[in-house]
Amino acid sequence: MEIAGRPRGPVAIPAVVLDLAAGRDVEAVWRNNLDGITFEIAGRAGLHHVFVKVAATGDDVDLADEARRLGWARSFTPVPEVLDSGRDDEFQWLVTRAVAGTSAVAERWIADPAPAVRAIGEGLRALHDRLPVEACPFDWSIESRVRRAAAKGIHVPESLLEAPPPDDHPVVCHGDACAPNTLLDEDGRFTAHVDLGSLGVADRWADLAVASWSLEWNYGPGWDDLMLDAYGIEPDPARIHFYRRLWDAT
Ligand SMILES: Nc1ncnc2c1ncn2[C@@H]1O[C@H](COP(=O)(O)OP(=O)(O)O)[C@@H](O)[C@H]1O
Ligand SMILES: [Mg+2]
CATH class of the missing domain: 3.30.200.20 (Phosphorylase Kinase; domain 1)
Known part of the structure; x- marks a missing residue:
């Protein structure tokens, strides 16, 4: 976050x-x-x-x-x-x-979050639909994240890793799908993503859990459902919980 x-x-x-x-x-x-x-x-x-x-x-x-x-x-x-x-x-x-668009946390969207929240959901869906998993040379799996954390001296508690949820649907994840990393045009439509330093193949909930969480930090509580609806998915509380804990731990 x-x-x-x-x-x-x-x-x-x-x-x-x-x-x-x-x-x-x-x-x-x-x-x-x-x-x-x-x-x-x-x-x-x-x-x-x-x-x-x-x-x-x-x-x-x-x-x-x-x-x-x-x-x-x-x-x-x-x-x-x-x-x-x-x-x-x-x-x-x-x-x-520079690409067209300004951050989804520009002041006008903090004051009027609904269009930005929808655009974040639509933008993430577009990213997941467009990037080809088979051709992607980058990995953001649970194992790879735990390994990278260990290399930085961060220990992920075993209790968290005992029973990770099975993949729902592997995609190429953004890797840091927080609100500020989606850019929007004047009308609040998604234009581009920035900040792809962790991009890689993982379950789509690895991104969705963090994207929805970051709405709370940036706009206040209660925006998750609108974002997930714009993405086109029903909430999955167990995967959301797991991937938020993993985010915190790594
Ligand atoms: N090429 C770009 N075009 C437009 N805006 C950009 C571009 N690169 C960065 N930004 C803006 O700068 C902010 C910080 O860049 P980012 O790569 O997200 O850095 P950080 O890793 O510190 O979050 C972004 O949220 C975005 O608003
Ligand atoms: Mg950023």
């Missing part, structure tokens, strides 16, 4: 971002819960309008993983085009070309 948002107060702009901006204004638009920051740089005369996500090189995230997943998903569904990614001793960065 992203306990995150627009940075308050001044933000130091890394040299890699200033170089890229080449004199253009730079705006810090998002800080995530690992202190990674996304900057927006407006387009100008031959220079693309871009977003640059920056994280410390030592952080528990690998932006090169995200670059690979974005590159793969782009032929099937709207996600940003990667223009550059790299790392030095201090920072890692991911430069993507």
